[in-house]
Amino acid sequence: MxxxxxxxxxxxxxxxxxxxxxxxxxxxxxxxxxxxxxxxxxxxxxxxxxxxxxxxxxxxxxxxxxxxxxxWSWESAKARVVEDNTHIDLLPLNRCPPFVAEGKIVDVGYGTPRQVEMAKQDLSDAVAVMHLAFEPFTTPVHHAIRLQALAQAGAVAAILIEKKVGRRMEYHSASDWRDPGLAEHPLPTVVTSQEHGTLLRQLANRQKSIKLSVHSKFYxxxxxxxxxxxxxxxxxxxxxxxxxxxxxxxxxxxxxxxxxxxxxxxxxxxxxxxxxxxxxxxxxxxxxxxxxxxxxxxxxxxxxxxxxxxxxxxxxxxxxxxxxxxxxxxxxxxxxxxxxxxxxxxxxxxxxxxxxxxxxxxxxxxxxxxxxxxxxxxxxxxxxxxxxxxxxxxxxxxxxxxxxxxxxxxxxxxxxxxxxxxxxxxxxxxxxxxxxxxxxxxxxxxxxxxxxxxxxxxx
Ligand SMILES: [Zn+2]
CATH class of the missing domain: 3.40.630.10 (Zn peptidases)
Known part of the structure; x- marks a missing residue:
C-alpha cells in the first residue's frame, strides 16, 4: 500500500x-x-x-x-492566626492527611539546608513557612526533599508560599514522582497565596502562632x-x-x-x-x-x-x-x-x-x-x-x-x-x-x- x-x-x-x-x-x-x-x-x-x-x-x-x-478528597481547610484570628489563604496539597496543628510560625525562607540549619532551634513543634520557589543563584532542590528536612527538624506542619501572584493557589504534590509509593506527605503540608505568604513571614518576625485544620480522607x-x-x-x-x-x-x-x-x-x-x-x-x-x-x-x-x-x-x-x-x-x-x-x-x-x-x-x-x-x-x-x-x-x-x-x-x-x-x-x-x-x-x-x-x- x-x-x-x-x-x-x-x-x-x-x-x-x-x-x-x-x-x-x-x-x-x-x-x-x-x-x-x-x-x-x-x-x-x-x-x-x-x-x-x-x-x-x-x-x-x-x-x-x-x-x-x-x-483522596478534602472537605475543609482553615488557617487562623492564634493571636487575632486573622484568616489566611489555604489550599491542602494533593493527598494532604487530615490534621489539626497549632504552633509558632517559623520562616525558613527557601528551605535550603543552610536556612533550615539556622532555624533549627525554633522548628520543633512549629509551623514552617517556606517559599515553593528555589533560592536564587543556588542549585535548585525539589520541595519534597526540603519538606523532608523540615519534618526531620520537628516541624508539625508546613505552609508553602505560592509562586504566582494575585492570590492564585495551585494544587501541588508533596513528593517527587520518581520515588516509589503514593505521594505521601513528609509532614502535613498546605499552600498559601504569595500575598498571605508575605503576611505570614511578617507574623513570624513578630513571634505569632497559627492554627491549621484540614479535614480530608483517603479511599x-x-x-x-x-x-x-x-x-x-x-x-x-x-x-x-x-x-x-x-x-x-x-x-x-x-x-x-x-x-x-x-x-x-x-x-x-x-x-x-x-x-x-x-x-x-x-x-x-x-x-x-x-x-x-x-x-x-x-x-x-x-x-x-x-x-x-x-x-x-x-x-x-x-x-x-x-x-x-x-x-x-x-x-x-x-x-x-x-x-x-x-x-x-x-x-x-x-x-x-x-x-x-x-x-x-x-x-x-x-x-x-x-x-x-x-x-x-x-x-x-x-x-x-x-x-x-x-x-x-x-x-x-x-x-x-x-x-x-x-x-x-x-x-x-x-x-x-x-x-x-x-x-x-x-x-x-x-x-x-x-x-x-x-x-x-x-x-x-x-x-x-x-x-x-x-x-x-x-x-
Ligand atoms: Zn496535566
Missing part, C-alpha cells in the same frame, strides 16, 4: 482545521461536565462521552478500562482509562500509542490541563479515521488512542494501562503523551530514550515544518509518559513553546482559573493535524527499519537513582 503523502498531508491538515470539533468537545468536557477528578461523577461522564465520540467517529474497539484507584474507588484504535493494514499486531489524561485536579475544569491533550487525541483520531473511511488510506501498524485517568493522582491511570497491557510481549513501538498543549504552539517531540531520534527526526523533516526531535537528559516524571519509560518502553512528550509570563493565558493548570477559555482552539488544530501526520508516517516505517529497544526496567531504575533529587529540565 503506497500512500500519496502530498494528498494525505493536505487531507489531514485540512480536516484538522476545517472539520474541527474542538469547540464542542471543549464545551462538553469543561463547561457542561466541568471538573473531572478521577473516580468522581464528572470523570464517569467524561469517559462515557469520549468513548461514545470515538465510536461515532468510526474508531475500532472503543472501550473503557476500569481499575481501582487509590484516591479506593473505580476509575477508567478510555481506549480505541485504528487497526493497522500492514502490521496489525504492532502498534503506536497517542495518549493524554482526561482527569483534572479537584474542582477545576481543566481547559489547558488537560482538555487540550484529551481533545488533541480525539481530533487526531477523528482525522485519521475519516482519512481511512473517505480515502481508503490507513495506518501500516495499529494506532491506539488512549485517554488516561488519574494523571493528577500520581499517574495511576497510565500506570494501570502499562501494567495491564505490557508484559514482555507486544510493547508499543512508541507512545506519545500530550499534556497542557495550550502553553504555546508545537515545536516537536522529546523522546525518553535516544535510539529513535533519527527515525522520528526523518519523519518530522519530511513534514517540512521545522519540527525537531530531542531526547530527555533526565527521565521526566511529570506526566503519563513516565510509567512507560519506567517500564523501559519507548515514550515521548510533546515539545512546545511555553510562553509563561508573557502570554497571560498560557500558564494555567491545577487552579480554579484553568477554564475552557484557556484552551487555544486554533493552535490545537495544528497539534491534531501534525500529530496525525507524524503518527501515520511512523505507522508506515517497515518493521526492519525500526531500531530495537534494548532498554530494561533495571537500567531505568539505576538512572532514576542517579538522577534522584535533580530538578528535571523540561525546556
Amino acid at each position: 503506497a500512500l500519496d503523502w502530498k494528498v494525505v498531508d493536505r487531507w489531514l491538515m485540512g480536516e484538522a482545521f476545517t472539520g474541527s470539533r474542538i469547540r464542542e468537545h471543549l464545551a462538553e468536557l469543561c463547561d457542561e461536565i466541568g471538573p473531572r477528578w478521577s473516580s468522581s461523577a464528572g470523570e464517569r461522564k467524561a469517559v462515557a462521552y469520549i468513548r461514545d465520540q470515538m465510536e461515532s467517529e468510526g474508531l475500532d474497539n472503543p472501550a473503557l478500562e476500569e481499575y481501582q484507584l487509590e484516591t 479506593n474507588a473505580p476509575s477508567w482509562n478510555t481506549t480505541s484504535e485504528i487497526t493497522g493494514e500492514l502490521w496489525p499486531n504492532e502498534h503506536l500509542v497517542l495518549g493524554g489524561h482526561h482527569d483534572t485536579v479537584l474542582g477545576v475544569s481543566g481547559g489547558n490541563d488537560n482538555a487540550s491533550g484529551t481533545i488533541a487525541v480525539m481530533e487526531a483520531a477523528r482525522a485519521l479515521s475519516r482519512l481511512r473511511s473517505e480515502t481508503a488510506q490507513g495506518p501500516g501498524r495499529t494506532i491506539r488512542f488512549v485517554t488516561y485517568s488519574a494523571e493528577e493522582q500520581k499517574l495511576q491511570g497510565s500506570s494501570a494501562y502499562v501494567a495491564v497491557h505490557y508484559g514482555p510481549e507486544n510493547p508499543p513501538r512508541l507512545a506519545i503523551n500530550l499534556d497542557e498543549l495550550s502553553t504555546g504552539p508545537i515545536k516537536g517531540v522529546v523522546l525518553g530514550f535516544p535510539h529513535l531520534r533519527e527515525l522520528v527526526q526523518r519523519q518530522l523533516d519530511s513534514m517540512n515544518d521545522g519540527l525537531a526531535c530531542h531526547v530527555m537528559a533526565q527521565i521526566d516524571p511529570s506526566s503519563d509518559h513516565f510509567p512507560f519509560l519506567r517500564a523501559g518502553l519507548d515514550a515521548a512528550f510533546l515539545w512546545r513553546w511555553r510562553f509563561h509570563g508573557r502570554h497571560a493565558d498560557s500558564e494555567f493548570h491545577h487552579e480554579a482559573g484553568d477554564t475552557s477559555d484557556k484552551l487555544n482552539v486554533r493552535e490545537l488544530k495544528e497539534y491534531a493535524g501534525q500529530l496525525a501526520r507524524l503518527l501515520l508516517r511512523l505507522s508506515h516505517v517497515p518493521p526492519l527499519e525500526w531500531p530495537d529497544n534494548s532498554v530494561t526496567p533495571a537500567q531505568v531504575a539505576e538512572r532514576l537513582e542517579a538522577e534522584r533529587g535533580e530538578i528535571v529540565r523540561v525546556f
Whole structure:
C-alpha cells in the first residue's frame, strides 16, 4: 500500500482545521461536565462521552478500562492566626492527611539546608513557612526533599508560599514522582497565596502562632482509562500509542490541563479515521488512542494501562503523551530514550515544518509518559513553546482559573493535524527499519537513582 503523502498531508491538515470539533468537545468536557477528578461523577461522564465520540467517529474497539484507584478528597481547610484570628489563604496539597496543628510560625525562607540549619532551634513543634520557589543563584532542590528536612527538624506542619501572584493557589504534590509509593506527605503540608505568604513571614518576625485544620480522607474507588484504535493494514499486531489524561485536579475544569491533550487525541483520531473511511488510506501498524485517568493522582491511570497491557510481549513501538498543549504552539517531540531520534527526526523533516526531535537528559516524571519509560518502553512528550509570563493565558493548570477559555482552539488544530501526520508516517516505517529497544526496567531504575533529587529540565 503506497500512500500519496502530498494528498494525505493536505487531507489531514485540512480536516484538522476545517472539520474541527474542538469547540464542542471543549464545551462538553469543561463547561457542561466541568471538573473531572478521577473516580468522581464528572470523570464517569467524561469517559462515557469520549468513548461514545470515538465510536461515532468510526474508531475500532472503543472501550473503557476500569481499575481501582487509590484516591483522596478534602472537605475543609482553615488557617487562623492564634493571636487575632486573622484568616489566611489555604489550599491542602494533593493527598494532604487530615490534621489539626497549632504552633509558632517559623520562616525558613527557601528551605535550603543552610536556612533550615539556622532555624533549627525554633522548628520543633512549629509551623514552617517556606517559599515553593528555589533560592536564587543556588542549585535548585525539589520541595519534597526540603519538606523532608523540615519534618526531620520537628516541624508539625508546613505552609508553602505560592509562586504566582494575585492570590492564585495551585494544587501541588508533596513528593517527587520518581520515588516509589503514593505521594505521601513528609509532614502535613498546605499552600498559601504569595500575598498571605508575605503576611505570614511578617507574623513570624513578630513571634505569632497559627492554627491549621484540614479535614480530608483517603479511599479506593473505580476509575477508567478510555481506549480505541485504528487497526493497522500492514502490521496489525504492532502498534503506536497517542495518549493524554482526561482527569483534572479537584474542582477545576481543566481547559489547558488537560482538555487540550484529551481533545488533541480525539481530533487526531477523528482525522485519521475519516482519512481511512473517505480515502481508503490507513495506518501500516495499529494506532491506539488512549485517554488516561488519574494523571493528577500520581499517574495511576497510565500506570494501570502499562501494567495491564505490557508484559514482555507486544510493547508499543512508541507512545506519545500530550499534556497542557495550550502553553504555546508545537515545536516537536522529546523522546525518553535516544535510539529513535533519527527515525522520528526523518519523519518530522519530511513534514517540512521545522519540527525537531530531542531526547530527555533526565527521565521526566511529570506526566503519563513516565510509567512507560519506567517500564523501559519507548515514550515521548510533546515539545512546545511555553510562553509563561508573557502570554497571560498560557500558564494555567491545577487552579480554579484553568477554564475552557484557556484552551487555544486554533493552535490545537495544528497539534491534531501534525500529530496525525507524524503518527501515520511512523505507522508506515517497515518493521526492519525500526531500531530495537534494548532498554530494561533495571537500567531505568539505576538512572532514576542517579538522577534522584535533580530538578528535571523540561525546556
Ligand atoms: Zn496535566
